[in-house]
Amino acid sequence: MDVRHATHPDEIAKMTDEELRARFVISDLFEAGRLTVVYSHEDRMVLGGVQPVPGTTLTLENYPELRAEFFCQRRELAVTALSGSGTVTVDGTEYELAYMGALYIGRGAREITFAAATADTRFFLSSAVSETAHPTTLVPAADALTTQTGEQEHANRRTVRKHIHEDGVSSSQLVLGITAPETGNVWNSMPPHTHDRRTEVYVYFDLAENERVFHFMGLPGHTRHLVLKDGDVVISPAWSMHFGVGTTNYSFLWVMAGENQSFADMDQIAVPQI
Ligand SMILES: O=C(O)C(=O)C[C@H](O)C(=O)CO
Numbered sequence: 217m218d219v220r221h222a223t224h225p226d227e228i229a230k231m232t233d234e235e236l237r238a239r240f241v242i243s244d245l246f247e248a249g250r251l252t253v254v255y256s257h258e259d260r261m262v263l264g265g266v267q268p269v270p271g272t273t274l275t276l277e278n279y280p281e282l283r284a285e286f287f288c289q290r291r292e293l294a295v296t297a298l299s300g301s302g303t304v305t306v307d308g309t310e311y312e313l314a315y316m317g318a319l320y321i322g323r324g325a326r327e328i329t330f331a332a333a334t335a336d337t338r339f340f341l342s343s344a345v346s347e348t349a350h351p352t353t354l355v356p357a358a359d360a361l362t363t364q365t366g367e368q369e370h371a372n373r374r375t376v377r378k379h380i381h382e383d384g385v386s387s388s389q390l391v392l393g394i395t396a397p398e399t400g401n402v403w404n405s406m407p408p409h410t411h412d413r414r415t416e417v418y419v420y421f422d423l424a425e426n427e428r429v430f431h432f433m434g435l436p437g438h439t440r441h442l443v444l445k446d447g448d449v450v451i452s453p454a455w456s457m458h459f460g461v462g463t464t465n466y467s468f469l470w471v472m473a474g475e476n477q478s479f480a481d482m483d484q485i486a487v488p489q490i
Contacts, residue, residue, distance in 0.1 A: 264341030300337030346388035414474030
Protein backbone atom coordinates (compact mmCIF):
# COMPACT_ATOMS: atom_id res chain seq x y z
CA MET A 217 0.00 0.00 0.00
CA ASP A 218 1.40 3.39 -1.01
CA VAL A 219 1.52 5.67 2.05
CA ARG A 220 1.35 9.48 1.71
CA HIS A 221 2.46 11.50 4.74
CA ALA A 222 0.81 14.65 6.01
CA THR A 223 2.22 18.06 4.97
CA HIS A 224 2.81 21.40 6.72
CA PRO A 225 1.80 24.39 4.54
CA ASP A 226 5.36 25.85 4.69
CA GLU A 227 6.67 22.78 2.86
CA ILE A 228 4.92 23.30 -0.45
CA ALA A 229 6.69 26.53 -1.47
CA LYS A 230 10.02 24.61 -1.51
CA MET A 231 8.78 21.53 -3.37
CA THR A 232 9.63 20.88 -7.00
CA ASP A 233 6.72 20.11 -9.31
CA GLU A 234 7.65 16.41 -9.11
CA GLU A 235 7.72 16.46 -5.30
CA LEU A 236 4.36 18.23 -5.23
CA ARG A 237 2.80 15.57 -7.45
CA ALA A 238 4.39 12.73 -5.48
CA ARG A 239 2.85 14.09 -2.28
CA PHE A 240 -0.61 15.11 -3.45
CA VAL A 241 -1.51 13.47 -6.78
CA ILE A 242 -2.44 9.82 -7.34
CA SER A 243 -2.23 9.11 -11.06
CA ASP A 244 -2.19 5.35 -11.37
CA LEU A 245 -5.22 4.23 -9.40
CA PHE A 246 -7.17 2.67 -12.28
CA GLU A 247 -5.82 -0.33 -14.16
CA ALA A 248 -7.83 -3.15 -15.76
CA GLY A 249 -8.06 -6.17 -13.46
CA ARG A 250 -6.64 -4.37 -10.42
CA LEU A 251 -7.70 -2.92 -7.09
CA THR A 252 -5.19 -0.33 -5.86
CA VAL A 253 -5.28 1.61 -2.59
CA VAL A 254 -3.30 4.52 -1.13
CA TYR A 255 -3.17 5.45 2.56
CA SER A 256 -3.08 9.19 3.28
CA HIS A 257 -2.10 10.42 6.73
CA GLU A 258 -4.31 13.48 6.03
CA ASP A 259 -7.24 12.49 8.27
CA ARG A 260 -6.18 8.84 7.73
CA MET A 261 -8.18 8.52 4.53
CA VAL A 262 -7.70 5.46 2.34
CA LEU A 263 -8.33 6.06 -1.38
CA GLY A 264 -8.62 3.37 -4.00
CA GLY A 265 -9.41 2.49 -7.58
CA VAL A 266 -11.10 -0.72 -8.73
CA GLN A 267 -11.38 -1.72 -12.39
CA PRO A 268 -12.71 -5.29 -12.60
CA VAL A 269 -12.58 -7.14 -15.90
CA PRO A 270 -16.14 -8.32 -16.75
CA GLY A 271 -16.60 -11.96 -15.74
CA THR A 272 -14.11 -11.73 -12.86
CA THR A 273 -14.31 -10.33 -9.33
CA LEU A 274 -11.87 -8.30 -7.24
CA THR A 275 -11.85 -8.50 -3.44
CA LEU A 276 -10.95 -5.76 -0.96
CA GLU A 277 -8.06 -7.19 1.03
CA ASN A 278 -6.93 -6.48 4.53
CA TYR A 279 -3.68 -4.46 4.51
CA PRO A 280 -0.95 -4.90 7.15
CA GLU A 281 -0.64 -1.08 7.52
CA LEU A 282 -4.15 -1.05 9.08
CA ARG A 283 -3.23 -3.54 11.82
CA ALA A 284 -6.83 -4.73 11.63
CA GLU A 285 -8.48 -8.12 11.27
CA PHE A 286 -10.28 -6.95 8.12
CA PHE A 287 -10.43 -3.68 6.14
CA CYS A 288 -13.65 -2.31 7.65
CA GLN A 289 -12.99 -3.48 11.22
CA ARG A 290 -12.55 0.19 12.26
CA ARG A 291 -13.41 1.90 8.97
CA GLU A 292 -16.32 3.01 6.83
CA LEU A 293 -16.06 2.89 3.04
CA ALA A 294 -17.74 4.63 0.11
CA VAL A 295 -17.71 3.07 -3.36
CA THR A 296 -18.61 5.39 -6.26
CA ALA A 297 -19.03 4.44 -9.93
CA LEU A 298 -17.06 6.95 -12.04
CA SER A 299 -17.86 5.07 -15.26
CA GLY A 300 -19.76 1.97 -16.30
CA SER A 301 -21.72 -0.10 -13.80
CA GLY A 302 -21.36 -3.28 -11.78
CA THR A 303 -22.06 -5.13 -8.58
CA VAL A 304 -20.59 -4.59 -5.13
CA THR A 305 -21.22 -7.52 -2.79
CA VAL A 306 -21.06 -6.81 0.95
CA ASP A 307 -21.20 -9.89 3.20
CA GLY A 308 -23.32 -11.73 0.64
CA THR A 309 -25.71 -8.88 -0.25
CA GLU A 310 -25.43 -7.61 -3.82
CA TYR A 311 -25.75 -3.89 -4.66
CA GLU A 312 -26.05 -2.78 -8.29
CA LEU A 313 -23.93 0.35 -8.65
CA ALA A 314 -24.40 2.48 -11.77
CA TYR A 315 -22.62 5.55 -13.14
CA MET A 316 -22.48 8.41 -10.59
CA GLY A 317 -24.09 6.29 -7.87
CA ALA A 318 -22.46 5.64 -4.48
CA LEU A 319 -22.61 2.80 -1.97
CA TYR A 320 -21.91 3.61 1.67
CA ILE A 321 -20.54 0.59 3.58
CA GLY A 322 -20.55 0.77 7.37
CA ARG A 323 -17.90 -0.28 9.86
CA GLY A 324 -17.90 -4.04 10.49
CA ALA A 325 -18.49 -5.27 6.90
CA ARG A 326 -16.12 -8.20 6.33
CA GLU A 327 -16.29 -9.45 2.73
CA ILE A 328 -16.42 -6.83 -0.03
CA THR A 329 -16.11 -7.82 -3.68
CA PHE A 330 -16.48 -5.97 -6.97
CA ALA A 331 -17.66 -7.10 -10.40
CA ALA A 332 -18.09 -5.07 -13.59
CA ALA A 333 -21.04 -5.20 -15.98
CA THR A 334 -19.15 -3.27 -18.66
CA ALA A 335 -15.49 -3.05 -19.72
CA ASP A 336 -15.25 0.65 -18.79
CA THR A 337 -16.38 0.21 -15.16
CA ARG A 338 -14.29 2.15 -12.64
CA PHE A 339 -15.16 2.27 -8.94
CA PHE A 340 -13.51 4.82 -6.65
CA LEU A 341 -13.01 3.88 -2.99
CA SER A 342 -12.79 6.35 -0.12
CA SER A 343 -12.54 5.32 3.50
CA ALA A 344 -12.18 6.97 6.89
CA VAL A 345 -11.88 5.76 10.47
CA SER A 346 -15.33 5.14 11.98
CA GLU A 347 -16.39 4.74 15.61
CA THR A 348 -20.00 3.68 14.87
CA ALA A 349 -21.55 1.12 12.52
CA HIS A 350 -23.87 3.08 10.21
CA PRO A 351 -26.09 1.04 7.85
CA THR A 352 -24.78 0.09 4.43
CA THR A 353 -26.85 2.16 1.98
CA LEU A 354 -27.02 2.53 -1.79
CA VAL A 355 -27.41 6.05 -3.21
CA PRO A 356 -28.16 5.93 -6.96
CA ALA A 357 -27.34 9.18 -8.79
CA ALA A 358 -31.05 10.06 -8.96
CA ASP A 359 -31.33 9.97 -5.13
CA ALA A 360 -28.44 12.37 -4.50
CA LEU A 361 -29.38 15.83 -3.18
CA THR A 362 -28.92 17.95 -6.30
CA THR A 363 -28.44 21.73 -6.49
CA GLN A 364 -27.23 24.21 -9.12
CA THR A 365 -24.68 26.87 -8.30
CA GLY A 366 -22.40 29.39 -10.04
CA GLU A 367 -22.97 31.84 -12.88
CA GLN A 368 -22.43 31.66 -16.63
CA GLU A 369 -20.55 35.02 -16.62
CA HIS A 370 -17.95 33.44 -14.32
CA ALA A 371 -17.89 30.20 -16.38
CA ASN A 372 -18.68 28.24 -13.23
CA ARG A 373 -22.32 27.12 -13.52
CA ARG A 374 -22.33 23.63 -12.10
CA THR A 375 -24.48 20.86 -10.64
CA VAL A 376 -23.54 19.70 -7.15
CA ARG A 377 -24.80 16.23 -6.14
CA LYS A 378 -24.46 15.18 -2.50
CA HIS A 379 -24.61 11.43 -1.86
CA ILE A 380 -23.30 11.06 1.70
CA HIS A 381 -23.94 14.10 3.87
CA GLU A 382 -25.31 15.37 7.17
CA ASP A 383 -28.94 15.44 6.01
CA GLY A 384 -28.81 12.21 4.00
CA VAL A 385 -27.06 8.88 4.38
CA SER A 386 -25.42 8.85 7.79
CA SER A 387 -21.72 8.18 8.24
CA SER A 388 -19.07 8.76 10.90
CA GLN A 389 -16.80 11.08 8.92
CA LEU A 390 -17.28 10.71 5.18
CA VAL A 391 -19.08 13.45 3.25
CA LEU A 392 -19.18 12.73 -0.50
CA GLY A 393 -20.65 14.04 -3.72
CA ILE A 394 -20.06 14.73 -7.39
CA THR A 395 -19.95 18.13 -9.07
CA ALA A 396 -20.15 18.76 -12.81
CA PRO A 397 -19.72 22.14 -14.53
CA GLU A 398 -22.24 22.64 -17.34
CA THR A 399 -21.17 22.75 -21.00
CA GLY A 400 -19.16 25.93 -21.60
CA ASN A 401 -18.36 26.24 -17.86
CA VAL A 402 -14.95 25.24 -16.61
CA TRP A 403 -14.26 26.51 -13.06
CA ASN A 404 -15.06 24.50 -9.93
CA SER A 405 -15.28 25.53 -6.28
CA MET A 406 -15.16 29.24 -7.11
CA PRO A 407 -14.73 31.50 -5.22
CA PRO A 408 -12.41 29.15 -3.34
CA HIS A 409 -12.52 28.18 0.28
CA THR A 410 -10.71 26.23 2.96
CA HIS A 411 -12.09 24.16 5.84
CA ASP A 412 -9.34 23.64 8.36
CA ARG A 413 -11.46 20.97 9.99
CA ARG A 414 -11.60 18.56 7.03
CA THR A 415 -9.28 17.04 4.46
CA GLU A 416 -10.80 16.91 0.97
CA VAL A 417 -9.97 14.69 -1.98
CA TYR A 418 -11.02 15.36 -5.59
CA VAL A 419 -11.08 12.82 -8.45
CA TYR A 420 -11.45 14.35 -11.90
CA PHE A 421 -13.32 12.24 -14.48
CA ASP A 422 -15.50 12.49 -17.60
CA LEU A 423 -12.49 14.27 -19.14
CA ALA A 424 -11.48 13.36 -22.73
CA GLU A 425 -7.95 12.06 -23.31
CA ASN A 426 -6.53 15.33 -24.64
CA GLU A 427 -8.15 17.62 -22.07
CA ARG A 428 -6.71 18.66 -18.69
CA VAL A 429 -7.76 20.32 -15.43
CA PHE A 430 -5.46 22.88 -13.80
CA HIS A 431 -6.02 22.27 -10.09
CA PHE A 432 -4.86 24.91 -7.61
CA MET A 433 -3.78 24.30 -4.02
CA GLY A 434 -2.01 26.17 -1.24
CA LEU A 435 -2.64 29.06 1.12
CA PRO A 436 -4.17 32.32 -0.16
CA GLY A 437 -1.38 34.33 -1.84
CA HIS A 438 0.78 31.21 -2.27
CA THR A 439 -0.89 28.94 -4.82
CA ARG A 440 0.70 26.05 -6.69
CA HIS A 441 -0.93 24.28 -9.60
CA LEU A 442 -1.17 20.68 -10.72
CA VAL A 443 -2.08 19.61 -14.26
CA LEU A 444 -4.46 16.65 -13.99
CA LYS A 445 -5.94 14.17 -16.45
CA ASP A 446 -8.99 11.90 -16.37
CA GLY A 447 -8.93 9.62 -13.31
CA ASP A 448 -6.34 11.65 -11.41
CA VAL A 449 -6.87 12.09 -7.68
CA VAL A 450 -5.64 15.09 -5.68
CA ILE A 451 -5.39 15.26 -1.88
CA SER A 452 -6.08 18.66 -0.28
CA PRO A 453 -4.83 18.98 3.30
CA ALA A 454 -7.29 20.80 5.57
CA TRP A 455 -5.34 24.09 5.29
CA SER A 456 -5.29 24.13 1.49
CA MET A 457 -7.54 25.88 -1.00
CA HIS A 458 -8.81 23.46 -3.66
CA PHE A 459 -10.26 24.72 -6.93
CA GLY A 460 -9.66 24.08 -10.59
CA VAL A 461 -10.27 25.06 -14.19
CA GLY A 462 -10.59 22.70 -17.12
CA THR A 463 -9.74 23.04 -20.78
CA THR A 464 -13.36 21.85 -21.14
CA ASN A 465 -16.09 20.84 -18.71
CA TYR A 466 -15.71 17.62 -16.67
CA SER A 467 -17.00 15.95 -13.50
CA PHE A 468 -15.24 15.52 -10.18
CA LEU A 469 -15.94 13.46 -7.11
CA TRP A 470 -15.21 15.20 -3.82
CA VAL A 471 -14.94 13.44 -0.49
CA MET A 472 -14.10 14.84 2.92
CA ALA A 473 -13.22 13.50 6.37
CA GLY A 474 -12.27 15.21 9.61
CA GLU A 475 -13.57 17.16 12.56
CA ASN A 476 -17.12 17.74 11.34
CA GLN A 477 -19.49 16.86 8.47
CA SER A 478 -20.88 20.30 7.82
CA PHE A 479 -20.63 21.04 4.07
CA ALA A 480 -21.42 24.70 4.83
CA ASP A 481 -18.46 24.99 7.22
CA MET A 482 -16.15 26.80 4.79
CA ASP A 483 -13.87 29.82 5.11
CA GLN A 484 -14.47 31.70 1.85
CA ILE A 485 -11.57 33.39 0.09
CA ALA A 486 -12.32 36.39 -2.10
CA VAL A 487 -10.83 36.19 -5.61
CA PRO A 488 -8.36 39.14 -5.06
CA GLN A 489 -6.97 37.24 -2.03
CA ILE A 490 -6.04 34.13 -4.08
O1 LIG B 1 -17.82 23.13 -7.17
C1 LIG B 1 -17.98 23.22 -5.95
O2 LIG B 1 -18.24 24.28 -5.36
C2 LIG B 1 -17.80 22.02 -5.13
O3 LIG B 1 -18.16 20.93 -5.52
C3 LIG B 1 -17.17 22.23 -3.84
C4 LIG B 1 -16.67 20.97 -3.19
O4 LIG B 1 -17.73 20.17 -2.89
C5 LIG B 1 -15.91 21.37 -1.97
O5 LIG B 1 -14.81 21.81 -2.10
C6 LIG B 1 -16.57 21.22 -0.66
O6 LIG B 1 -15.72 21.66 0.36
